[in-house]
Amino acid sequence: MKPYPLVHVQEPNLLKDTFPYTLPPLIKFTDDIIETIDGKQVHFDPRSAVTRDIHITDTTFRDGQQSRPPYTREQMVKTYEMLSRLGGPQGVIRQTEFFLYTQNDRDTVDACRNLGLKYPEITGWIRANKADFRLVKEMQLKETGMLTSASDYHIFYKQNQTRQEAMDQYCEVVEAALEAGIRPRCHLEDVTRADIKGFVLPFVQRLEKMTESLPENSKVKIRLCDTMGFGISYPNVEEPRSIPKLIYRMKEECGVSAERLEWHGHNDFHKVHINGANCWVYGLNAVNTTLFGFGERTGNPPLESAVMEYVALKGGLNGVNLAVITEIAEYFTKVIGAPIPANYPFVGKDFNTTRAGIHAGGLRRNEEIYNIFDTTALLNRPPRVAITDKSGTDGVALWVNDFLGLKGEQQLTVMKVAKIQRWVMDQYEKEKRLTTISDEELEAQVKLHFPELYAQATNKKA
Amino acid sequence: MTREEITRRVIAVTARELGKKPEEIKEPHHFAFDLGADSLKSIELVAAFEEEFDLNLNEEEALKVQTVGAAIDFFVQLLPE
Missing domain, CATH: 3.20.20.70 (Aldolase class I)
Structure with a gap:
């Protein structure tokens, strides 16, 4: 066995030469x-x-x-x-x-x-x-x-x-x-x-x-x-x-x-x-x-x-x-009127949309963890989350912050959106729902729980 | 705020949020393993603490707190006498 000792680093090695994020990941050949x-x-x-x-x-x-x-x-x-x-x-x-x-x-x-x-x-x-x-x-x-x-x-x-x-x-x-x-x-x-x-x-x-x-x-x-x-x-x-x-x-x-x-x-x-x-x-x-x-x-x-x-x-x-x-x-x-499947790479409605709570958690902490490249800058498609019973409170927080346009310190924590997540879970556990929560339904929840932020965000969008 | 006051209020909020009687809740109790809080309930509990003490908590730090006693210590540090 060729020994490979663990390499301790102070900063993460993000392999930016291959994964620049400002471009799709690069392909580099080594040999013929x-x-x-x-x-x-x-x-x-x-x-x-x-x-x-x-x-x-x-x-x-x-x-x-x-x-x-x-x-x-x-x-x-x-x-x-x-x-x-x-x-x-x-x-x-x-x-x-x-x-x-x-x-x-x-x-x-x-x-x-x-x-x-x-x-x-x-x-x-x-x-x-x-x-x-x-x-x-x-x-x-x-x-x-x-x-x-x-x-x-x-x-x-x-x-x-x-x-x-x-x-x-x-x-x-x-x-x-x-x-x-x-x-x-x-x-x-x-x-x-x-x-x-x-x-x-x-x-x-x-x-x-x-x-x-x-x-x-x-x-x-x-x-x-x-x-x-x-x-x-x-x-x-x-x-x-x-x-x-x-x-x-x-x-x-x-x-x-x-x-x-x-x-x-x-x-x-x-x-x-x-x-x-x-x-x-x-x-x-x-x-x-x-x-x-x-x-x-x-x-x-x-x-x-x-x-x-x-x-x-x-x-x-x-x-x-x-x-x-x-x-x-x-x-x-x-x-x-030519349909494109939702999961179709680069263009499908959901190509950079996660439904998994653990991925949503990663996206909230650092977009690069679960986004293939800077899809916002290159494709005008910010990474998104679709809310189901699997997307977790992290998913709701990501959706709400994205909708309200909140960045950095302004972002709402999972504690602040817990009431919306409870409503989401009730939809599945009590109402026996089987479909994804729509953007319109989530918007209504944001309006209900954060009326001031909602008004600011919708005025800005208008 | 005194430690006694914080202890009383942490236990009261925990009991209300997790559907327990205050006397059933002890400082060594783990919110998930002993008191049955799932992940959403844990977040709702922290949200209830925020309301109770009128604080905006750091998400990562607050969610690291696992036991009733640790929660009391956490708020004792945040809320000077």
């Missing part, structure tokens, strides 16, 4: 990640995520919209504007893609473009056929995604083609895009269930060959689509499910740079966020996301979580305005 590929040990340096131009792309209006009733044009324009503010001037949210099929789709693209915002750049999404490609040309977009399905499930069963026919068709549309000066982004649909060496690598190598004379910023982009959520980010998993092997082969065996590689995940196995984050770590630059993870079936990587991961990896905000996440969430719940 080693993956065995074709019998050789391959080193991935996760620290490169700090220096590379990692960024977020958005598909809220494309994949995100496939899972729900359509957004109105006004809702999409407003959301686009908020995405721009959230991602900031460095374009951390770099691109967003739109359907182009209906007149309403195209009018919405025009309305967003008319805002004159630099980021996110607007791109299209089409199937890889010439009729669809015409739409992109008409809209004068600089880049479009195109569906280039990679697995035999899609090629044989959906498209009723051979691999050769599928590849030829994809390349024909890519060629047309390049001729028109539009950058193609090939979406390798179902790539985590595809024959990597038998189809995916030959196709991507052919694409690279087609564009070898073009400058890097005009070459084909590759989106790795984990259509069914089969991708695995653990080291040393067999192909085609291995994410590190896939990224390695794209970069090292096909010559696709990190700048031209993107990950698009689905959440069928609850791996959607961490798979996307690991793609940054394993060396690609773009992770495709949707707001709140809304997307086909189980959804896509949540954009707001990717933003948090970005800040944690980079060690700084880089122009990101995290408070806009709260603004977007309010807009989605109140205006669009």
